[in-house]
Amino acid sequence: MRGAPQISLNFLTQSTSGGGIGPAIQGTLILIGLTSLIGIPLGILSGVYLAEFGNNKYAATMRTVNDILTEFPSIVVGITVYGVIVIALIGEYSAIAGAIALSFILIPIVARTTEESLKLVPNNVREASLALGVHKWRTTLSVVLPAAKSGLVTGTLLAVARIAGETAPLIMTILGNRYFFQGLTQPMAALPLEIWRDSLQPQVSLQAQGWGAALILILIVLSLNIAVRIASIGRLKK
Amino acid sequence: MNGAGATFPYPLLNSIITKYSTNVKPNAKINYQPIGSGGGISDLKTKTVDFAASDAPLSASDAAGAPNAVHIPETIGAVTLAYNLPGVPSGLHLTGKVIADIFQVTITTWNDPAIQSLNTNVTLPSKAIVTVHRSDGSGTTFIFTGYLSASSSSWNSSVGQGKTVAWPNAPGGAIGSNGNTGVASTVNGTQYAIGYVELAYALQNGMTVAAVQNPAGNWIRPTLESTQLAVQSGAASGLPAGNESWTSVSLLNAPDANAYPIASFTYLLTYKELNVIPGMTQERATALVQFLWYVVHDGQDLAPGLAYAKLPSNVVQIDEATIRSLTFNGQQLPTT
Amino acid sequence: MIILLITGYTLTTGSVPVLQRFGSNFFFGTAWNPVEGRELFGALPYVMGTLVTSGIALLIGVPLSLGIAIFLVEMAPRALRVPVGYLVELLAAVPSVIYGLWGLFIFRYWMLHYIETPISTYLGWIPIFSGTPFGLDIFTAGTILAIMIIPTVASISKEVISAVPNSIREGAYSIGATKWEVIRYWILSYGRSGIFGAVILGLGRAVGETMAVSMLIGNATGPAAIPTSLFKPSQTMASLIANGFLEATGSLEVAAYIGVGLILLLLSLLINVVAHVMVSRLLKVKGGAIE
Numbered sequence: 001m002r003g004a005p006q007i008s009l010n011f012l013t014q015s016t017s018g019g020g021i022g023p024a025i026q027g028t029l030i031l032i033g034l035t036s037l038i039g040i041p042l043g044i045l046s047g048v049y050l051a052e053f054g055n056n057k058y059a060a061t062m063r064t065v066n067d068i069l070t071e072f073p074s075i076v077v078g079i080t081v082y083g084v085i086v087i088a089l090i091g092e093y094s095a096i097a098g099a100i101a102l103s104f105i106l107i108p109i110v111a112r113t114t115e116e117s118l119k120l121v122p123n124n125v126r127e128a129s130l131a132l133g134v135h136k137w138r139t140t141l142s143v144v145l146p147a148a149k150s151g152l153v154t155g156t157l158l159a160v161a162r163i164a165g166e167t168a169p170l171i172m173t174i175l176g177n178r179y180f181f182q183g184l185t186q187p188m189a190a191l192p193l194e195i196w197r198d199s200l201q202p203q204v205s206l207q208a209q210g211w212g213a214a215l216i217l218i219l220i221v222l223s224l225n226i227a228v229r230i231a232s233i234g235r236l237k238k
Numbered sequence: 239m240n241g242a243g244a245t246f247p248y249p250l251l252n253s254i255i256t257k258y259s260t261n262v263k264p265n266a267k268i269n270y271q272p273i274g275s276g277g278g279i280s281d282l283k284t285k286t287v288d289f290a291a292s293d294a295p296l297s298a299s300d301a302a303g304a305p306n307a308v309h310i311p312e313t314i315g316a317v318t319l320a321y322n323l324p325g326v327p328s329g330l331h332l333t334g335k336v337i338a339d340i341f342q343v344t345i346t347t348w349n350d351p352a353i354q355s356l357n358t359n360v361t362l363p364s365k366a367i368v369t370v371h372r373s374d375g376s377g378t379t380f381i382f383t384g385y386l387s388a389s390s391s392s393w394n395s396s397v398g399q400g401k402t403v404a405w406p407n408a409p410g411g412a413i414g415s416n417g418n419t420g421v422a423s424t425v426n427g428t429q430y431a432i433g434y435v436e437l438a439y440a441l442q443n444g445m446t447v448a449a450v451q452n453p454a455g456n457w458i459r460p461t462l463e464s465t466q467l468a469v470q471s472g473a474a475s476g477l478p479a480g481n482e483s484w485t486s487v488s489l490l491n492a493p494d495a496n497a498y499p500i501a502s503f504t505y506l507l508t509y510k511e512l513n514v515i516p517g518m519t520q521e522r523a524t525a526l527v528q529f530l531w532y533v534v535h536d537g538q539d540l541a542p543g544l545a546y547a548k549l550p551s552n553v554v555q556i557d558e559a560t561i562r563s564l565t566f567n568g569q570q571l572p573t574t
Numbered sequence: 575m576i577i578l579l580i581t582g583y584t585l586t587t588g589s590v591p592v593l594q595r596f597g598s599n600f601f602f603g604t605a606w607n608p609v610e611g612r613e614l615f616g617a618l619p620y621v622m623g624t625l626v627t628s629g630i631a632l633l634i635g636v637p638l639s640l641g642i643a644i645f646l647v648e649m650a651p652r653a654l655r656v657p658v659g660y661l662v663e664l665l666a667a668v669p670s671v672i673y674g675l676w677g678l679f680i681f682r683y684w685m686l687h688y689i690e691t692p693i694s695t696y697l698g699w700i701p702i703f704s705g706t707p708f709g710l711d712i713f714t715a716g717t718i719l720a721i722m723i724i725p726t727v728a729s730i731s732k733e734v735i736s737a738v739p740n741s742i743r744e745g746a747y748s749i750g751a752t753k754w755e756v757i758r759y760w761i762l763s764y765g766r767s768g769i770f771g772a773v774i775l776g777l778g779r780a781v782g783e784t785m786a787v788s789m790l791i792g793n794a795t796g797p798a799a800i801p802t803s804l805f806k807p808s809q810t811m812a813s814l815i816a817n818g819f820l821e822a823t824g825s826l827e828v829a830a831y832i833g834v835g836l837i838l839l840l841l842s843l844l845i846n847v848v849a850h851v852m853v854s855r856l857l858k859v860k861g862g863a864i865e
Contacts, residue, residue, distance in 0.1 A: 277820045373817045374818070404614075405795065405796075413710050415792075419678075424678075428708055
């Protein structure tokens with residue numbers, strides 16, 4: 001990786017004025033957090049609905065809609081959020097607009113993977129629980145979901161990894177910032193933006209900074225991945 | 239305070255902001271993000287930023303969407319022709335007409351008499367020319383197609399000038415690449431290719447570039463000096479005031495005998511009366527005015543080191559008048 | 575659902591000017607000229623470009639992904655399973671810009687020297703392989719898309735295959751099926767719906783990808799973008815929007831890009847309906863599996 005020589009404590013903690021990507025790292029972590037907070041519950045909820053309660057016309061439409069959304073170019077999501085949130089609602093580029101745009105991308109992916117993992121839970125598991133007189137919602141929550149855990153975790157992590165690296169919608173929503181986080185309704189920095197901008201600059205030093213930022217982004221996603229795995233393995237053992 | 243727009247001046251503005259916020263105003267928080275000239279102009283219209291930057295001046299329809307906006311020329315861009323011809327070093331002679339004919343595919347091979355006769359000292363290969371252009375909308379394309387339109391009437395009538403144009407399809411291949419990086423990498427990696435990149439990019443990356451004939455008949459290589467001469471002679475007189483239209487301003491084919499012919503201003507844009515921007519305060523307006531003042535004065539000293547040309551003094555004077563005319567709630571603002 | 579409505583509404587209202595001006599020519603025209611005063615917009619070449627690149631991505635990506643998934647679940651020793659699984663998922667975390675830059679600086683030369691040049695030398699007489707390859711073309715873009723969808727498709731298929739109950743495997747073996755037969759007839763068929771879901775997600779990524787594609791596809795516009803040969807520069811709808819939208823100036827030009835977004839929405843709808851019909855046929859014919 002070309003990015004390795006770039007990395008120093010300074011690089012990681014300074015703002016752009018100090019030649020670092022601190023604000024971008026912070027921004028990406030905030031974006032991942034906010035987006036997960038908005039997107040994962042909604043995505044899992046839709047997935048559960050589709051898999052467990054989805055034997056009707058309405059759910060079939062919803063499933064198709066969901067599949068279409070996963071095919072949506074992220075830049076079109078960016079255009080929509082730019083029009084609705086940036087221009088009409090807030091009037092400024094803002095961190096929250098970025099999180100909303102990324103949630104739009106996250107939700108359909110999580111919903112689809114959730115549905116697929118739940119479908120794979122053998123029906124006799126459900127029947128056993130229902131036979132014991134457990135209500136359908138309780139069955140879903142405490143029997144089916146845990147049984148599909150591995151698939152849920154994989155799907156969610158893949159989705160989070162995908163949004164962590166998204167560039168196009170961020171250009172039109174969070175704008176980017178030279179400084180550390182200044183509020184949810186203010187422009188914010190993020191690693192993919194930093195990578196994209198730096199790598200297209202003529203200055204060799206900026207290009208190198210772009211490669212460094214790319215390495216950091218991959219490391220963040222990787223460590224997130226490992227952390228969640230360890231946590232879920234730990235719980236399974238209990 | 240937030241600004242957005244052209245990619246081209248980003249490295250310069252970045253350095254100026256860094257120096258300004260370390261040496262001059264430690265508390266100033268100025269955030270400039272390169273989203274492209276078109277994006278900058280649209281943000282100016284929607285007032286989502288405090289200032290914008292663009293490689294092209296506001297057109298009549300843009301100006302109607304952003305009433306009372308002002309132009310502040312902040313630095314100068316030049317466009318170079320980079321090529322990949324094995325065995326041919328920098329300095330291939332090209333004229334504006336020949337360049338237009340190459341991109342318009344009336345010249346399709348390197349040893350076409352029109353090119354060979356300009357370069358009697360080298361033997362050009364009989365290979366099909368591959369043209370490379372920017373695929374993303376870009377101020378660089380705007381400047382370059384403006385030059386082609388000025389050099390060739392057939393280009394002007396059939397293709398024209400724009401940030402994106404309908405590129406004619408060369409038999410050897412016409413490739414669109416993303417950003418200066420994309421064009422440069424494509425040219426470097428494709429034999430018999432020719433493309434256009436910004437001066438700063440060509441200089442910083444040591445690309446093989448053509449010498450272009452200027453109106454005085456001289457073959458001029460793109461350098462900081464020849465670009466500087468272009469702006470000094472091309473903008474010597476007749477410039478409009480900051481609040482007027484700049485659409486007719488051109489540094490192309492500047493009169494100086496040693497001036498490089500493909501150059502253009504890039505502009506900072508904001509509103510004359512700053513209270514039209516939502517959330518603007520007296521304090522923020524003052525900070526903006528002081529920063530703009532710094533950009534056209536001390537900030538210019540950073541330009542040559544980053545391969546940008548400095549503003550000549552008569553342009554700085556026009557900028558001074560423009561910046562002094564900015565108001566908040568009708569009040570003038572201190573420039574230092 | 576609501577997201578789709580908002581998006582659909584925004585896209586429809588946004589594209590009204592261009593639809594009014596060009597009518598059906600916007601869908602079936604091939605010209606693309608954004609110069610002010612000479613505007614002419616037709617989206618057909620980019621629709622074709624999108625279909626061809628995504629098709630290549632699926633053709634290359636899906637078999638490879640299934641191979642990886644089957645290998646990991648059914649054959650690989652435990653010691654290999656976990657690290658390789660992580661590696662595949664790690665690929666999903668690489669931002670698309672990086673795929674694009676890697677493609678532009680390195681991968682396209684591999685494609686050019688080791689794949690495209692030989693094919694063009696020996697098979698150049700076949701129309702789809704005609705033209706001088708540069709490495710920046712439909713084939714390279716489709717291949718990079720294949721690489722980008724592998725992590726998604728492989729990881730989800732892996733989950734699907736591991737979830738196939740062991741009783742099914744044992745049952746199949748007990749009637750004397752070989753390993754390949756078990757995989758082919760029992761496991762893939764039991765997990766069909768899940769694997770289909772994985773492919774849809776992969777397809778979604780391929781159709782909607784912007785950054786990497788625009789760096790590698792050569793970005794032709796107008797009639798030149800019609801994908802007549804795999805070794806020609808072309809353009810997808812997503813890359814067209816990414817290239818032009820941010821710098822679009824005239825209101826008609828902005829409307830044209832939004833209009834392309836709308837076509838993309840309609841195309842996704844079509845792809846999905848077709849895919850659903852195909853799957854439900856499959857399910858009916860083979861029957862017996864899940865659902």
